[in-house]
Amino acid sequence: MKIIRNRRQLERLFIYALEDYFEDELRATARAARKGTIYTPDKKALDRMLTQLITQGAYIGAEEGLGPLISMGLGFDAALVNEAAVSFAQEYIYTAYDVGLTNAIDAHTREIIHREVPKWLSEGDQISELTEALRETFGKKRAQTIATTEVTNAIAGGNIASWREVNRQLGTNIISGSQWTTANDENVCPVCAPLGGLVFADGETQPGSIDTQQARGITAGLGDVFVHPGGSGAADNFKGKEYYRPPAHPRCRCTLAPVVQQ
Ligand SMILES: [Zn+2]
Structure with missing residues (x-):
């Protein structure tokens, strides 16, 4: 298996793999x-592809999640962390969205397919009418949405699994939880801005200093939920909503940082 080193690479690979799959289908x-x-549809091919990509994402999550701990001088068995x-x-692929x-x-x-093909068979003429009706389902945009969302999911899930494993190995709760982290710019949505420590006001996210973002970012114990703090305007619609980890919504690119007890 080719080893993918970072989020951007994996996301690109994920998009291309899905685009090719959809094109064939x-x-x-x-x-x-x-x-x-x-x-x-060829579900086995899809499953093989997703298993490989999600596993790569979990590896990246473990590797990135361990970075700060290694630089603190913590020692642990990296092979066991990768296993976690x-x-x-594997669990995510079979349990996500209730059905896997x-x-x-x-x-x-x-x-x-079951909606559009019978319709075309009874009323259609040119095959291009059918492919047009199926364009969205098999298109680039769907591939991109799935890829971005699932890379975020796999990396955040890999982070949490690796931090739990480090705690288990060290027999302590040295990593007491994680902090929701979002891009520090005005494009962040009203769901993720308050979770990631940014203020949402006047209809958009207000970028702030990294220090205030870090001080305000929502934290949760490993495996606990992040509770949305609300905010002004559109952000208040999400007050009290619970999120297990990024993604908070399709195409979310948020990440987690470990909260370490020293
Ligand atoms: Zn987000």
């Missing part, structure tokens, strides 16, 4: 429709 759906049949990250990835990640993505694809 669209072609196969059209080919089946020409013969008057309804195509069944892999276990998280692969099933969730596959179910939506199937639903649209």
Whole structure:
């Protein structure tokens, strides 16, 4: 397996892999429709791909999560930490969104095929009408949304799994929790700005100093929920809502930082 070192690389790889998968599936759906049949998406191929990508994300999460601890001079067994990250990835793939990640993505694809193909078979003419109707389901935008959201999920999940494993190995709660971290700019949404320690006011996020952001960022124990503090305007709609870890919404790019007891 090729080792991917950072979030950006993985996100790009994830997008391309999904785009290729969707392109193949669209072609196969059209080919089946020409013969008057309804195509069944290749769930096994999707599952293999997602397992590999989510596992890579969990590795990155473990590696990035351990960085600050290594620089503090903490010693631990890195192989066991990686194992914990892999276990998280496997569990996530089978439990995400109640039905599992692969099933969730596959179910939506199937639903649209079963809506659009019979419609085209009874009323359609050119095959381009069908591919047009399926464009969104098999398109770049869906691939990007899934990739960004799931890379965020895998990395944050890998972070938490690795910190728990370090605590277990050291027999302490040296990593007492984690802090929600968001980009320090005005593009951050009203969900993530207050979670990440930024003020949302006058309809947009107010970038602040790194120190105030760090002082205000919401923290939670490992495995506990982050509770949205609310804020002004649109941010107040989320007051009291609970989030297990980033992503807080599709396409969220937030991250976690460890809270270390010294
Ligand atoms: Zn976010």
